[in-house]
Amino acid sequence: xxxxxxxxxxxxxxxxxxxxxxxxxxxxxxxxxxxxxxxxxxxxxxxxxxxxxxxxxxxxxxxxxxxxxxxxxxxxxxxxxxxxxxxxxxxxxxxxxxxxxxxxxxxxxxxxxxxxxxxxxxxxxxxxxxxxxxxxxxxxxxxxxxxxxxxxxxxxxxxxxxxxxxxxxxxxxxxxxxxxxxxxxxxxxxxxxxxxxxxxxxxxxxxxxxxxxxxxxxxxxxxxxxxxxxxxxxxxxxxxxxxxxxxxxxxxxxxxxxxxxxxxxxxxxxxxxxxxxxxxxxxxxxxxx
Amino acid sequence: xxxxxxxxxxxxxxxxxxxxxxxxxxxxxxxxxxxxxxxxxxxxxxxxxxxxxxxxxxxxxxxxxxxxxxxxxxxxxxxxxxxxxxxxxxxxxxxxxxxxxxxxxxxxxxxxxxxxxxxxxxxxxxxxxxxxxxxxxxxxxxxxxxxxxxxxxxxxxxxxxxxxxxxxxxxxxxxxxxxxxxxxxxxxxxxxxxxxxxxxxxxxxxxxxxxxxxxxxxxxxxxxxxxxxxxxxxxxxxxxxxxxxxxxxxxxxxxxxxxxxxxxxxxxxxxxxxxxxxxxxxxxxxxxx
Numbered sequence: 001x002x003x004x005x006x007x008x009x010x011x012x013x014x015x016x017x018x019x020x021x022x023x024x025x026x027x028x029x030x031x032x033x034x035x036x037x038x039x040x041x042x043x044x045x046x047x048x049x050x051x052x053x054x055x056x057x058x059x060x061x062x063x064x065x066x067x068x069x070x071x072x073x074x075x076x077x078x079x080x081x082x083x084x085x086x087x088x089x090x091x092x093x094x095x096x097x098x099x100x101x102x103x104x105x106x107x108x109x110x111x112x113x114x115x116x117x118x119x120x121x122x123x124x125x126x127x128x129x130x131x132x133x134x135x136x137x138x139x140x141x142x143x144x145x146x147x148x149x150x151x152x153x154x155x156x157x158x159x160x161x162x163x164x165x166x167x168x169x170x171x172x173x174x175x176x177x178x179x180x181x182x183x184x185x186x187x188x189x190x191x192x193x194x195x196x197x198x199x200x201x202x203x204x205x206x207x208x209x210x211x212x213x214x215x216x217x218x219x220x221x222x223x224x225x226x227x228x229x230x231x232x233x234x235x236x237x238x239x240x241x242x243x244x245x246x247x248x249x250x251x252x253x254x255x256x257x258x259x260x261x262x263x264x265x266x267x268x269x270x271x272x273x274x275x276x277x278x279x280x281x282x283x284x285x286x287x288x289x
Numbered sequence: 290x291x292x293x294x295x296x297x298x299x300x301x302x303x304x305x306x307x308x309x310x311x312x313x314x315x316x317x318x319x320x321x322x323x324x325x326x327x328x329x330x331x332x333x334x335x336x337x338x339x340x341x342x343x344x345x346x347x348x349x350x351x352x353x354x355x356x357x358x359x360x361x362x363x364x365x366x367x368x369x370x371x372x373x374x375x376x377x378x379x380x381x382x383x384x385x386x387x388x389x390x391x392x393x394x395x396x397x398x399x400x401x402x403x404x405x406x407x408x409x410x411x412x413x414x415x416x417x418x419x420x421x422x423x424x425x426x427x428x429x430x431x432x433x434x435x436x437x438x439x440x441x442x443x444x445x446x447x448x449x450x451x452x453x454x455x456x457x458x459x460x461x462x463x464x465x466x467x468x469x470x471x472x473x474x475x476x477x478x479x480x481x482x483x484x485x486x487x488x489x490x491x492x493x494x495x496x497x498x499x500x501x502x503x504x505x506x507x508x509x510x511x512x513x514x515x516x517x518x519x520x521x522x523x524x525x526x527x528x529x530x531x532x533x534x535x536x537x538x539x540x541x542x543x544x545x546x547x548x549x550x551x552x553x554x555x556x557x558x559x560x561x562x563x564x565x566x567x568x569x570x571x572x573x574x575x576x577x578x
Contacts, residue, residue: 102450110492113434114448141558145402156442159403161391163562203399269430269558273452 005106006044009095010141010268011037011084012134013168013242013249015211016218018191019132019184020149025123029149030133030180031195033207035166035249036141038268041082041092043099047107049077055096056081064097064131067124072104083263087173089245091134097121098135098271106273114139115152122151132180141270143207145198162204167255167262170247171224179220179244190217204238204251211240222246231258291335291366294395298384299430299557300326300373301423302457302531302538304500305507307480308421308473309438314412318438319422319469320484322496324455324538325430327557330371330381332388336396338366344385345370353386353420356413361393372552376462378534380423386410387424387560395562403428404441411440421469430559432496434487451493456544456551459536460513468509468533479506493527493540500529511535520547 017032053065054077065078078100084090098121105112112120122135137144140157143164148156179187194210212229215221221229225241228248232239237254241247248255255262306321342354343366354367367389373379387410394401401409411424426433429446432453437445468476483499501518504510510518514530517537521528526543530536537544544551 105450110449110451110494111490112450113488113491114431114450116447116491117450142403142561152447153445158405158441160399161394161401161403161406161562162399163564165564199402201400202402202405205399266564269561272431272558273450275452275454275555 003047003107004044005047005103006042006274007099007102007106007271008040008042008274009099009138009271010040011082011095012091012137013037013089013247014133015207015240015243016191016194016214017133017243018188018195019180025126026119027150027154028126028132029122029136029146029151029155031146031149032133032191033143033145033195033198034137035143036138036268036270037090037166038266039083039263040268041080041084041095041099042274043096043103044079045100045103045107046077047074047104049075051075051077053078054080055086062093062096063128064093064121064125065100067127068097068100068121069104071120071124072101074104074108076100076104085170085245085247087245088170089174089242089247091131091138093128093130094121094125094134095138097124098138102271102273119151129181139271141268143204143267145195160202160204160207163267164204164251165253165264165266166249166251167253167264168242168247168249169228169255169260169262170245172246174244174246187218190214208238208240208251215241220244228255228258228260231260234258291337292396293333293335294392295331295333295563296388296391296395296560297329297331297563298388298427298560299329300384301380301426302326302378302536303422304496304529304532305480305483305503306422306532307477307484308469314415315408316439316443317415317421318411318425318435318440318444320435320438321422321480322432322434322484322487323426324432325427325557325559326379326455327555328372328552329557330369330373330384330388331563332385332392333368334389334392334396335366336363336393338364340364340366342367343369344375351382351385352417353382353410353414354389356416357386357389357410358393360409360413361390363393363397365389365393374459374534374536376534377459378463378531378536380420380427382417382419383410383414383423384427386413387427391560391562408440418470428560430557432493432556434484449491449493449496452556453493453540454542454553454555455538455540456542456553457531457536457538458517458544458549458551459534461535463533463535476507479503497527497529497540504530509533517544517547517549520549523547
């Protein structure tokens with residue numbers, strides 16, 4: 001019988017970022033800042049079973065998950081469940097990749113360190129072209145700041161100590177690959193300015209303001225997102241766009257207060273193996289850490 | 290009225306370590322590995338109030354907490370509560386220091402990053418002579434491996450991805466200052482061997498075996514600790530000594546199975562600001578992350 005294990009990986013919204021490409025997926029990455037969410041992905045694996053991947057009950061091809069299994073030199077049935085919108089800026093593919101790495105290691109009784117598994121999942125996600133910074137941020141949790149791009153030991157993380165409640169609403173997806181695979185010079189310059197602002201005056205207010213400025217400067221705002229951000233501000237709250245999706249996130253009850261039908265969650269700790277395969281994370285029921 | 294905020298910091302037991310002294314508290318530290326526990330310390334601060342420190346309802350002088358307030362340039366009433374034994378190898382002083390740093394920053398509305406607050410608490414603890422590695426491990430959570438000594442950006446952490454249940458029993462304290470302040474050459478050599486073993490075959494079994502070997506080689510085992518570790522192994526479990534206390538920790542129900550009246554908890558995520566000052570963490574009620 002194949003060995004089973006489960007992991008939980010938080011969702012992750014990025015407020016601003018800069019692209020740091022490299023031929024080597026262990027050196028490629030992004031700088032930036034975001035929020036890890038208690039709405040995330042639960043990944044259950046049957047290590048050694050023929051490889052098959054499910055997302056929310058449907059057979060799915062998540063390239064980053066296949067890449068992780070290849071790098072671990074194993075096969076597995078991988079069952080991912082999430083309340084998060086897909087391809088809308090929540091890092092679902094990175095969460096599936098990292099959750100697969102953690103759960104396969106647990107099912108096989110160990111053999112890897114967390115940094116090694118994070119590095120494998122990061123490389124798998126970069127090779128798939130679906131993300132540059134979610135995996136390292138999801139591994140850390142909180143409000144992660146990607147100070148130096150890439151996975152350990154090259155990458156460096158910091159974080160904001162606050163743990164605000166977060167609301168979000170998504171109007172649809174944006175194609176991550178077409179943005180981070182295209183011309184990113186002015187986007188990255190805007191991201192570096194935002195990071196510099198945040199490091200000069202660390203705090204949640206600076207993070208949200210720098211994120212809004214980044215979305216404008218990088219020319220990524222859509223009308224619906226811009227309207228929602230403005231509505232939240234008009235109602236006295238703080239909101240920004242989640243990179244890269246047509247998605248708005250707000251602190252505390254900001255979106256509800258502005259009349260939006262938003263989903264609420266908490267800032268989450270980092271990705272972790274679950275010690276009970278029957279645990280059903282998500283929202284207020286997210287696993288304890 | 291002074292602003293209030295709270296933080297939770299996990300307890301931390303070290304299985305093995307090596308001492309890396311330095312005149313500069315930002316460069317001093319330890320290598321080693323341990324476990325962050327859901328039994329920890331909740332710290333509530335009233336920032337700006339005259340400085341006064343309480344531990345479990347009694348006025349207390351915790352030098353590391355005073356050092357943190359000095360470094361933050363503020364005063365505060367600091368109320369620490371914990372179910373953990375004091376001075377018995379659970380990192381309570383480090384937890385009080387880190388919790389004070391996180392809670393004061395939250396009460397004052399931000400201004401510091403997590404790495405900055407960890408660095409302040411680490412330096413405060415080193416200056417007090419009460420620890421070298423607990424603070425960075427408590428900030429990270431899980432089963433932390435201190436790969437390079439000291440706080441960010443010098444220090445480097447990794448971790449084991451497992452999240453076992455942990456039991457512990459304490460027979461009393463050992464004086465951390467007299468051990469880490471004395472001749473530590475052979476202790477550190479044993480600690481480096483243990484770390485090398487763990488990095489060669491990462492896993493919880495290696496961690497526990499390397500910890501037992503370290504305690505023997507460093508000549509820190511007391512009779513009561515040695516007996517309890519043997520009893521757990523005889524009952525089919527895994528146990529080791531918590532550095533530095535006359536304390537035994539075991540995986541899962543290892544101590545209970547061997548007939549000891551042990552306290553049970555979980556592996557915990559890292560230190561975090563609490564968003565509800567009425568939360569009462571500890572054991573099964575530890576705050577979600």
